[in-house]
Amino acid sequence: MRAVVFRTFGGPEVLEVAETPLPEPGAGQIRIKVAAAALNPADLSLRAGRFGSRGLGTDLERLGLGLDVAGVVDGLADGISSPEVGTAVIAMVAGVREFKAYAEYVVVDAAAVAVAPGSVDLVHAATLPVGALTADEALTLVAAQPGDRILITGAAGGVGGYAVQLARHAGLHVVAHSHPGDAALLRELGAHEAVSDLDGPTFDAAFDAAGLGDAVFASVRDNGAYVTTRPDLLPDTQRGVRVSAVQAAPDGPRLAQLAALVDQGVLTPRVAMTYPLAEAAKAHAHFAEGGVRGRLVLVP
Structure with a gap:
């Protein structure tokens, strides 16, 4: 071969x-x-x-x-x-x-x-597989509740895009961060808001799929949650914010559930x-x- x-x-x-x-x-x-x-x-x-x-x-x-x-x-x-x-x-x-x-x-x-x-x-x-499994595990680590405001960076990318759709499906208020030109795409994926700048600790949780680091961490409210794809940029715990890094692992049963969400029109x-x-x-x-x-x- x-x-x-x-x-x-x-x-x-x-x-x-x-x-x-x-x-x-x-x-x-x-x-x-x-x-x-x-x-x-x-x-x-x-x-x-x-x-x-x-x-x-x-x-x-x-x-x-x-x-x-x-x-x-x-x-x-x-x-x-x-x-x-x-x-x-x-x-x-x-x-x-x-x-x-x-x-x-x-x-x-x-x-x-x-x-x-x-x-x-x-x-x-x-x-x-990798994109959806990573996004799904990140949202599990975030452990946000329906109605919570979640920031997702790199939202137009492979992992971030799936995270936007999974977060919307879970009932979260999704704020998607990417370049200004991506706003229409992000709304099509299900984001409630599309932003290109960050301003203050206004989010209950953040999934930093782009690995931007400190600026994203600073946007999370006290006692919120921050998850990144970059373990090398994991910030020290402060203000009661839970911090963790996500890494996808093979998981057939979990992948089957995500495949079903494609057939249901949840994931694109x-x-x-x-x-x-x-x-x-x-x-x-x-x-x-x-x-x-x-x-x-x-x-x-």
């Missing part, structure tokens, strides 16, 4: 397509024939070496990328009977491994897999552009430019 790999840290140019053996599912795993793999910021960070070489060993050799996958079940390990071969599925691919979702096939733990939403194609479904997967697998480097360069509204998706 073909897979996108890199052998050294660096810019998009280090990505290459390699011919690799077809992966075999091990105990508790399934093999997915990949229909689409969405790009995430973590992919760019890993490729660039921003996480360092932790867990990668002393010899990088070659590593794959891709946390978000949508495709069709192609093979099952002994003892795994569901989902059946031929079922359209989505999953978050975890861990450091040689081949991940930027490939024609990928092996994942069965516990990470959910049946794909039936109301959208697999290219759109591929944007769901957004795709900005697709690229063939061979143009992974071009897709990474596009993503790095910023300003992408919706996910970039690789299609084998």
Whole structure:
């Protein structure tokens, strides 16, 4: 099979397509024939070496990328009977491994897999796992109550957009923060208010999906809640504000619930552009430019 790999840290140019053996599912795993793999910021960070070489060993050799996958079940390990071969599925691919979702096939733990939403194609479904799981976990950590005012930064992005929709669905008063030109999009996603500036501690809670830090923390009232995607920017607890950092983890049952919300019209997967697998480097360069509204998706 073909897979996108890199052998050294660096810019998009280090990505290459390699011919690799077809992966075999091990105990508790399934093999997915990949229909689409969405790009995430973590992919760019890993490729660039921003996480360092932790867990990668002393010899990088070659590593794959891709946390978000949508495709069709192609093979099952002994003892795994569901989902059946031929079922359209989505999953978050975890861990450091040689081949991940930027490939024609990928092996994942069965516990990470959910049946794909039936109301959208697999290219759109591929944007769901990491973004929606992160947003859902962030709102769990926020623990806001219906009617509370919540600020969501990076609200036009992949994670922030899902957070806006989930927060609105939960009955929160959603104030979405992004560039002024995104106001119409944010209201379309369900935000009650769209802002580009912050002014004072006016929010019961904040999900800082953009990782802006101190200015967002300062906008939360005393005894409120602040959740960020950047654990390295986690502020010290003060004024009674609960602080925490969110990190998505594979969770098939939770992902199935989020897929159901797509079919109910609560969540709207957004795709900005697709690229063939061979143009992974071009897709990474596009993503790095910023300003992408919706996910970039690789299609084998």
